[in-house]
Amino acid sequence: MAAKPHRLHQMASVLSSAKKPRMMSTNSSMKEEFAKHADYLNQLNDKRERVVKASRDVTMNSKKVIFQVHRANKDNREEVLSKAEKDLAAVTEQFMSRLVKELKGNDFWKLRRAYTFAVQEYVEAATFCRFCRKGSLLDLKEINSTLLQLSDQYEEPLQINALDYLLGLADLTGELMRLAIGRISDGEVEYAEKICRFVQDIYRELTLLAPIMDDNADMKKKMETMLQSVMKIENACFSVHVRGSEYIPLLGTNDVDYSFMGLPDFDS
Amino acid sequence: MAAKPHRLHQMASVLSSAKKPRMMSTNSSMKEEFAKHADYLNQLNDKRERVVKASRDVTMNSKKVIFQVHRANKDNREEVLSKAEKDLAAVTEQFMSRLVKELKGNDFWKLRRAYTFAVQEYVEAATFCRFCRKGSLLDLKEINSTLLQLSDQYEEPLQINALDYLLGLADLTGELMRLAIGRISDGEVEYAEKICRFVQDIYRELTLLAPIMDDNADMKKKMETMLQSVMKIENACFSVHVRGSEYIPLLGTNDVDYSFMGLPDFDS
Amino acid sequence: YSMETQFEHFRAQMEESGNIRERIRSVASEIESALRVMHAGLLLVHQSLSAAEVLKKANAQIEVLRVLYDRLAQILSECPGQYYRYHSDWRSETQTAVSLLAFSQWLETGSLLTHAEAENKLGCLCFMSNELPRYVVNQVTAGDYDCPRNVLKFLTELHSAFRMLNLRNDFLRKKFDGMKYDLRRVEEVYYDVKIRGLAPAESTT
Amino acid sequence: YSMETQFEHFRAQMEESGNIRERIRSVASEIESALRVMHAGLLLVHQSLSAAEVLKKANAQIEVLRVLYDRLAQILSECPGQYYRYHSDWRSETQTAVSLLAFSQWLETGSLLTHAEAENKLGCLCFMSNELPRYVVNQVTAGDYDCPRNVLKFLTELHSAFRMLNLRNDFLRKKFDGMKYDLRRVEEVYYDVKIRGLAPAESTT
């Protein structure tokens, strides 16, 4: 916890004692010190490798969860979502737990580059499942409380930080765009409009946040993609709306039957 | 072996039978076919993941072998090199064998991007060990015969291709440059000159080969780095030579004592 | 001298594979020519020529393609195990070929081509789905009000089959995303036709 | 409204860490100023001032640095566990700091600084080795013929210790490659001095 500032105190103490020489010029003592450094570097590299490998597993399996959720339609919703949630739980228990095990204390920020994409993908999958289930945003606190359960035996449990959460959320909007187009095809126009408002809200909120995030180059790029997604949903909703509003002299009726849109009445 | 052109014959046979319709329009038969595709894609992705992971292990451990070789000097040569060779054998048996197992048949070229850097690093380590041991170039045939022993139980054993071998060789010259500078410091000027000629030969031969290699953008970049390495060695040899040739009126002697160069006569 | 011998050997190898690549590229370029003619023929479907006429033109090229693919297979059989090494040199032509074949077979029989390599085939189906909205729009313009329903049924099935796949974030996933829009467009045309009472009564298939 | 609340919370978090970052940067910039003065002082060693005089100037800054590092440690202690989050904001200054301290301690005692974080320390040793060829050349020019042998001994040991490490292909490996050239240069100077009979007889250390 306070492990690191302590190193800085050490730095300060070296500074105040710089005049009292610590003899270390014999060959053997230098060798000894470097043997320790060699150990440290080897261990750090090994750990980074393990983190990278666990991250690849998290990424790949989170992607599978997302594909699974996309398989849902009006008829199979419950079954498909349950499977997706089960798979997500498996990702958490099998692979996120490995990350949790490695990333204690300072390694969390130090090795962030090695795992950040995996955590983002995991956030994407988890929030996507939740939206499809309840239509609401799974918040970071809840995700982190799930992770907490994996790591009660460690003193400093891995907690996803707000940055990775927000980056994952940005990707979520891409999946929601796909979902919205699919829902319209399935005749669920109101669901699509709900997605539209949800994504507009996220986009607006992130407009305020993106510029003040750490190292926000990635986020900037994602904001552009997100705007494209928002507009795709808006355009799809627009298209359904004008088509549905068309005054059809032939039928002589002007009422809008959205449920009729998109859903072909096949003998399926 | 002839497994793939066979697919093309199949393509040709589809072409010749295009007029005889094969009915497949029922929903269930399409589902069936796609279930097979889904299987195929899942398996391919899983295999790619395994190849990537094995490749990271090969890379990391090959790098360690190279560092080990650099630890050799006049006094500890035999011991250090033996350890490096043992480590290299371990890389071959533990990690290359995993690649060998995965990359049967067509996957060899299909997944090349996933493992090429690892194989290059392995070639770099193996040829570096050999040069330090015998002063000669370990050829591809010999490397491949080592791999053959790992895979007698499989019908199509992994054989490193000339492209990856040559790309690895290009990196080898960087290590040889480091070695040459170190050897001069250790007083082994003639050894450095030998390295110089060896690297000049490789560079010259690769001048002929690099432009006709498949997809040679990487190789082009490596050729530039290699030329820098060649020149660094040449400059170091030049520097030793002119310094050693200097006429010193004070000593009144003009004979060149290379062995005196660089090697400090400490009580080490 | 050992190093020279080995490099001489590599040089020979590279020159050989360079030659193979050149031969492959030359066949691929002939394939591309034949496909252009075939494609131009198939495109007439958007100008409301009858399927029969369109297919006659397209099928004329199939024999040409057969010969060319035999030649390609012959070359590849000379370098066993390196199928994927030269893949990029004939991949895109083959994707187009399969796409056009699939499209013409679908026009003829309403069924899907079987027996093609998985990745190729998936890409081609996406490509084919891209042509369908245009086809439907032009058919309706020409007065064929039955078409949207059939195409929609087919495309809906195709789309739902595709959803079974776990795609990486690559070329195929992008294509699949596009298929959603094709489906939407065909639905819209179906809706336009239906709401105006133009769609014929459904036969029981 | 839940989404708003969460984002409001994030906004507060980001603003807070933005403030911390700003405070860290401001301290880092003061550290940098102090280091510039210290460095300018140490550089006089190349103009053959006596080590004692050089060190007096350099040491004057050490107290300043101590206070600044206390302030930095104070800020970091306010955000436990995030040491590496802000690392890039004070890393390079700290590397310079350790380098200069190591160099001045080596000038004073001929021994190496102990107790520094591994990565920082390794980078600094490389940096320090970069200064040594210049130091040796200027010392010899000023008539101190004993210097090359001592520096060479030190640098040889340092280099051989470094060889124990497995470095990734990164910053540190490049620096270490540079150290080889520093070593070579010091050897050359030693050779120049020795061959002219200028080196003093070796004392038994």
Add this chain to the structure above:
Amino acid sequence: YSMETQFEHFRAQMEESGNIRERIRSVASEIESALRVMHAGLLLVHQSLSAAEVLKKANAQIEVLRVLYDRLAQILSECPGQYYRYHSDWRSETQTAVSLLAFSQWLETGSLLTHAEAENKLGCLCFMSNELPRYVVNQVTAGDYDCPRNVLKFLTELHSAFRMLNLRNDFLRKKFDGMKYDLRRVEEVYYDVKIRGLAPAESTT
């Protein structure tokens, strides 16, 4: 001593301009914060809030901006003739500011903001046109079928006015090229509404 005196003089000059730059950047960063809030407020217009409500939120920031721009003007007045020296430090913020002001004024009055530095303003007007296609789409979805015609009229005029400028400035030309796509999109939305008989009858202008 001459060289020292001269460098002392340089040091003073650089110190001074460095300080001014720092003060400008600090104001610019506060401006950016205010603009962020204003922008997020204006985005609500796409979610079918009434213009009045949207403007109330946006206008709250205008007073904040006024104060900040007064502070900026104050700093610049301290270094007469150097307006363009520090221009790059507050230019992009000012472009955003003018864009947002122009957009909110247009929402309020349907007319263009007047009085601003030419190049700055031009870039901003282009930028503002980016919001219009989205606005039109969402308004129609919300049932306002009159909107496309009005926006199209405004955008067509704006585009014609731009055409008359000789845009040598690359940045501006690129922005302007983008405006073409906005115009096209609005034309299409108007077309979609019109062809379905949804557009209200035009009043006689």
Add this chain to the structure above:
Amino acid sequence: YSMETQFEHFRAQMEESGNIRERIRSVASEIESALRVMHAGLLLVHQSLSAAEVLKKANAQIEVLRVLYDRLAQILSECPGQYYRYHSDWRSETQTAVSLLAFSQWLETGSLLTHAEAENKLGCLCFMSNELPRYVVNQVTAGDYDCPRNVLKFLTELHSAFRMLNLRNDFLRKKFDGMKYDLRRVEEVYYDVKIRGLAPAESTT
């Protein structure tokens, strides 16, 4: 002295070709100005001005262009055999010129401009096809329901003609691929008009 003589000769050669290039660029820049005015005039067609009015504005620039091209021809005639040497300095302007001429001739006569250098012209025809979807959309909005059918006929023919070319040139191929989208969009507008019974009955041609 030999080396000096040779370089003196080089200097003269480079000086000369540098001057020619400068003169060409200056004419090219005037051509660009004239084209901008002509383009602005032609764009009014999207605001439903009558073709006659639009053409009057455009044609005024044609004489200007004629004079400028005479000047360009004059310069090129001074360096026989080097037509292609300076091609890149006036190519893009000439492509725009041919595009605008082709578009204005099409507006006037419904037929294609003849007589122009092959590659240049082809690129321009593609470019011209880009304007047609916008033209059709705006004409229909303004109540001209006959327009889509005519434009579609023309574009279909143009597209077929292109298909027969073996486009090895990458730039051209890309432009041509874009034409497909224009065709598709015009087909859709025609569909919209037709399905609503707005299209006038076809005369028997």
Add this chain to the structure above:
Amino acid sequence: YSMETQFEHFRAQMEESGNIRERIRSVASEIESALRVMHAGLLLVHQSLSAAEVLKKANAQIEVLRVLYDRLAQILSECPGQYYRYHSDWRSETQTAVSLLAFSQWLETGSLLTHAEAENKLGCLCFMSNELPRYVVNQVTAGDYDCPRNVLKFLTELHSAFRMLNLRNDFLRKKFDGMKYDLRRVEEVYYDVKIRGLAPAESTT
């Protein structure tokens, strides 16, 4: 009409600043030509021509430059307060100019040019330091063993003076970092001369 009026005003403003920029660029290009000749003259110093001869050639260009800078000042005086607006159009030429002037004055008097805009001048001094190692190497080859000590003294002073500046400007800082290598190289040449007993005895200054 208001929008038109406003844009007419913009057009005029942009036209005017475009013209000024063009005039400035034309002068800048003439300055560049004169500097090239001057530079070629000064480079002869590396071929061991006497300083007097070298300076005669260089000084011939100084009058040319004076006239050109008068013209530049004239243009800038026409747009008061916009000095920095067009700065980037003549900045790099002016840096080269100051560099060459500083170098030729140093050759003549061994002292530094005074009176120039701070940032510009500093960049130039760094640039000038780049020529010195080459100068020293060639002088020693030509047998002038006194040169290294003088140059080293000058460069050491210059470097110390720079150290005292707080270089926030990135461009300048980079240039200055390069100066370190020049200093080091001159130190090494001095070392070479000294250790071989070639340096003349130091006079007591």
Add this chain to the structure above:
Amino acid sequence: YSMETQFEHFRAQMEESGNIRERIRSVASEIESALRVMHAGLLLVHQSLSAAEVLKKANAQIEVLRVLYDRLAQILSECPGQYYRYHSDWRSETQTAVSLLAFSQWLETGSLLTHAEAENKLGCLCFMSNELPRYVVNQVTAGDYDCPRNVLKFLTELHSAFRMLNLRNDFLRKKFDGMKYDLRRVEEVYYDVKIRGLAPAESTT
């Protein structure tokens, strides 16, 4: 039918120029092969083979090149006035060719190759200067202490000759800037040899 006729004409034109380009590229690729062999041969000069031996290997390729250039000239003569149209297809090979010829002639005679197209040749001479520093270093290592002075003289002259050109061409200017570093390196090698008394006494020129 007019549009078809016109496109038939286009097709023929493009077919023809496509064929010519293909033939040129095929010759260019053979030239490249021959140059590769010649280059590898010339590289032996760095391994202290005698110039005579090296030249024998290189000259064997010259005859091959002569035949290939005859074939190229033949193709170009079939399309008069279009020399520059296809220039880019054989330009870079010709630059390499001139470089290698210039280098081998210089090895043989110590003088410059004459008679070649200006810009091509200039680029090549710069390129050739790249090999000289390496050559000088390796010659000295092999004991030839006379070499640096000769090369330096040649390179200095070449560099001066270049300086007189007004290099507007960016490619050339960049190459030329690189030549400065070659010159500098050769000066340093000469310095190293000279200061150690290894350079032979100069003959009286």
